[in-house]
Amino acid sequence: MLHFLWDxxxxxxxxxxxxxxxxxxxxxxxxxxxNFPPTPLRLPFLGHLxxxxxxxxxxTVQRITKRYGDIFGMHMAxxxxxxxxxxxxxxxxxxxxxxxxxxxPDLPVDEGIFKKTxxxxxxxxxxxxxxxxxxTTLRNFGLGKRSLEERIQEECQYLVDVFRDEQGNPxxxxxxxxxxxxxxxxxxxxxxxxxxxxxxxxxxxxLMNEMxxxxxxxxxxxxxxxxxxxxxxxxxxQTIFKYWTVxxxxxxxxxxxxxxxxxxSESRDYIDSYLLEISKDHDSNAFQExxxxxxxxxxxxxxxxxxxxxxxxxxxFMAIHPEIQARVQAEIDAVIGQARxxxxxxxxxxxxxxxVIHEVQRKGNxxxxxxxxxxxxxxxxxxxxxxxGTIMMTNLTSLLFDKNEWKTPDxxxxxxxxxxxxxxxxxxxxxxxxxxxxxxxxxxxxSELFLFFTSLLQKFTFQAPPGTTLSLQPLMGITxxxxxxxxxxxPR
Numbered sequence: 136m137l138h139f140l141w142d143x144x145x146x147x148x149x150x151x152x153x154x155x156x157x158x159x160x161x162x163x164x165x166x167x168x169x170n171f172p173p174t175p176l177r178l179p180f181l182g183h184l185x186x187x188x189x190x191x192x193x194x195t196v197q198r199i200t201k202r203y204g205d206i207f208g209m210h211m212a213x214x215x216x217x218x219x220x221x222x223x224x225x226x227x228x229x230x231x232x233x234x235x236x237x238x239x240p241d242l243p244v245d246e247g248i249f250k251k252t253x254x255x256x257x258x259x260x261x262x263x264x265x266x267x268x269x270x271t272t273l274r275n276f277g278l279g280k281r282s283l284e285e286r287i288q289e290e291c292q293y294l295v296d297v298f299r300d301e302q303g304n305p306x307x308x309x310x311x312x313x314x315x316x317x318x319x320x321x322x323x324x325x326x327x328x329x330x331x332x333x334x335x336x337x338x339x340x341x342l343m344n345e346m347x348x349x350x351x352x353x354x355x356x357x358x359x360x361x362x363x364x365x366x367x368x369x370x371x372x373q374t375i376f377k378y379w380t381v382x383x384x385x386x387x388x389x390x391x392x393x394x395x396x397x398x399x400s401e402s403r404d405y406i407d408s409y410l411l412e413i414s415k416d417h418d419s420n421a422f423q424e425x426x427x428x429x430x431x432x433x434x435x436x437x438x439x440x441x442x443x444x445x446x447x448x449x450x451x452f453m454a455i456h457p458e459i460q461a462r463v464q465a466e467i468d469a470v471i472g473q474a475r476x477x478x479x480x481x482x483x484x485x486x487x488x489x490x491v492i493h494e495v496q497r498k499g500n501x502x503x504x505x506x507x508x509x510x511x512x513x514x515x516x517x518x519x520x521x522x523x524g525t526i527m528m529t530n531l532t533s534l535l536f537d538k539n540e541w542k543t544p545d546x547x548x549x550x551x552x553x554x555x556x557x558x559x560x561x562x563x564x565x566x567x568x569x570x571x572x573x574x575x576x577x578x579x580x581x582s583e584l585f586l587f588f589t590s591l592l593q594k595f596t597f598q599a600p601p602g603t604t605l606s607l608q609p610l611m612g613i614t615x616x617x618x619x620x621x622x623x624x625x626p627r
Contacts, residue, residue, distance in 0.1 A: 165210050170520040172217055174208040175199060182210035184360055189353050191611060193503050193532050196220070200530070206517050213360065214240060217521055218504075220530040222537070222563060227516055228527055229505070229570035236508040237262075237572060240526045243362035244355055244372055248379045253429030254575070255437065255506065264421035265430055270575055272408045276323050279578050283323075287583055288476050290318050290328065291590035297331050298595060298624045305600035305621040308450060312587075313340050313443040319583060320438035324431050325389050326404035339385055342378045347440050349375050351611040386428050386435075406431065434576075436613075441501050442580050444616040448499035449492070449588055451617050452547055454597045455605055459549060463488050464627070467593050473627075477589035479582060485589070490552035492584055496566045497535045498547050501614045505529040505568050534563045595624040 157180075165182070167174055178185055186209075188194045196218060199207055205220040219228055228236055238258040239245070249256030254265050277283030294315040298308070311331060317340060318328035329336040349355060354370030365372060393406045402408040409430070412422040453460040470484045471477055482489055508527040515521065536544040540563045541551050552559055567574040574580070591597075599605045600621055609615045 165215075167208065167215075168520055168522055170518075171215075171522075172206045172208040172516075172519040173203045174210075175203065177210050182213075182360070184211065184356070187211075187356070189351060189356060189611070191609065193500075196504075196530055196532070200533075205533075206519060211360065211526070214524070214526050215522070216526040216528060217516070217519075218528045218530060219516065220533040222534055224517060225505075225529045225531070225534060225565075226569065228508070228529055229568065229572075232514060232516070233570040233572075235512055235514045236510055236527045238509040238511045240507050240509040242507065243359050244350070244375065247372075247376055249429060249433075250425075252426050254433040256429075257426075261421050261426070265426065266575060268409070268412060268422075269405075269430060269434070272405055273323060273575075273579075275408070276404065278323075283319075283579070284479050284582065284586070286322055287319055287586045288478070288590075290315050291476060291586050293318075293331065294587065295590055295594050298591065299626060301624055303623055303625045305603075305623055307619055307621050308624075309344065309443075309447060309619060310337060310340055312446050313344065313439060315587065316443040316446070316583060317435065317439040319579070320434055322404075324405045324434055325393075326407075339382065342381055343436065343439065346375055346378045346382075346612075347614060347616070348610055348612040350613045382432055383428055386431050389431075390424065390427060405434070437574070438576050438579065440614055440616075441574075442583050444501050444614050445496055445499055445580075445584060446587055447617050447620075448501070449495045449584075450591070450597050450622055451605055451607065451620065452495055452498070453592070454599050454622055455607070456547060457596075457598075459491060459547075460592065460597065463491055463592050464596070467589055471589070471593065473593065477586055477593060479585065481589070482585055486553065486556060486558040487549060488589060488592075489558045489585070490549040492588055493552045493558075493560065493564060494547060494549045495588075496584075497541075497551065497564060499615075499617075500532055500535055500566075501616070502566060502568075503530075503532040503615050505531055506572075508572070529568075531565060531568065534565055537563055591624075594627055596627055598623045598625060 165177065175183060175186060177183055186195055186199070199209075200218075200220050205224055207218055209216045209218065219225060239251075239256050241251075245256055251257055252261075254262070254269060257265060277286065294311060297311050314329065314331050314336070322328055349371040352371035354365070354368075355372045355375065358365040358370065358372035390406055390410075393410065397407060397410055399411055399414060402411060406427065409422065409427045413424065413427070415422070453463070466485055466487050467477070471481055505528065510521050510523050510525045510527060513521070513523050521527070534540075538544055540561060542548065543551075551561065567577040567580070600623055603621070605620055605622075606618055608618055610618050
């Protein structure tokens with residue numbers, strides 16, 4: 136009996152000492168250095184995970200900013216995180232000291248997917264080589280030129296046709312819009328488009344949409360914070376990894392098809408051009424097939440998700456604000472008419488329409504926070520010490536909803552982009568970010584948004600299905616997209 140009691144006391148004592156040891160180790164590992172930005176109360180092991188509103192992280196950031204100011208610290212994913220708010224600090228991090236914050240952090244979910252390759256996750260020389268090559272290649276294949284505009288116009292017509300097939304009945308436009316936008320970037324990557332009835336490609340697009348949404352799931356964020364435990368448990372993170380493997384296999388198949396009839400002297404698309412780079416003697420090993428797979432998927436994801444989400448916000452706003460929609464249509468009718476498709480040169484004459492598109496981007500706020508950066512060296516921001524390895528987050532939402540810059544920031548109001556009836560862009564409008572790692576697809580995205588939006592409004596009036604109310608509640612994932620909805624595209 137005494138022996139059993141002694142064993143029990145010993146076990147209890149051991150567990151108490153183990154718990155105290157872990158608490159001390161957690162404190163030592165995560166304590167803030169001197170002059171670190173102000174930080175809310177951190178819980179042992181959990182850090183600041185308990186503060187996060189996973190349905191809408193903007194609420195969390197707004198609440199903490201109100202209490203601690205435009206720069207504050209947090210502990211997430213076992214790493215120190217600093218969030219900056221407002222134009223002054225956003226530009227300080229992304230532009231003035233941009234070279235110190237160019238690297239990407241090793242977040243477990245992103246590490247499991249991107250493996251530090253491609254355009255989004257790579258850093259240093261590899262990132263510079265991939266970005267420089269990609270920009271040059273996309274320009275060679277029409278980015279910013281009339282040839283790509285014609286390709287977008289062609290896809291606009293396909294999209295108009297499948298919308299017309301719905302005959303004004305309620306339908307979910309998500310896959311159709313995603314297919315249209317994906318086809319534009321696919322024509323640059325693969326040299327071809329995919330039919331809207333291609334079942335294999337439709338399944339692929341569904342996987343992409345689901346992956347985007349699953350990034351915002353609680354289990355995904357738990358994996359980022361406790362990967363050693365969560366890797367053995369089911370959850371959204373496991374589904375993300377499974378879907379990513381399917382996408383990688385699809386991309387590898389496309390590359391293998393290109394290899395079969397590849398002609399080094401005649402590059403047809405991005406993949407052909409990359410294969411040519413691989414064939415050259417590069418001591419840096421920056422161009423390898425694994426990087427081609429990653430870059431192609433990055434282009435496909437980045438070139439599809441943000442633009443398609445913005446277009447879905449656009450149709451939603453038009454259905455909710457019929458008076459704005461009617462004014463856009465009247466301007467399109469006056470400048471373009473019905474006889475020809477919209478062209479990019481019309482943008483300079485469609486002042487109100489252009490203002491509406493920009494207001495969709497502002498109010499839709501598809502990328503509320505810039506893609507995370509990491510301090511590559513010790514730095515000081517606003518007088519606070521930022522140690523090397525700290526994750527830096529910039530609050531782009533704070534620019535798009537700044538009450539000092541926008542007359543009615545919480546209201547959908549195209550007048551935000553008009554002065555004396557002419558289109559005008561506020562410097563606080565930075566949905567594509569800024570600095571050296573700003574979105575490289577901005578030019579393409581702006582062209583697509585204008586041509587798809589005007590083509591659809593030229594031919595249809597968008598309405599909520601009878602007896603229903605459309606919601607503006609967002610769905611947070613990689614992007615902040617609208618919740619799935621049904622809409623009526625009534626032919627004009």
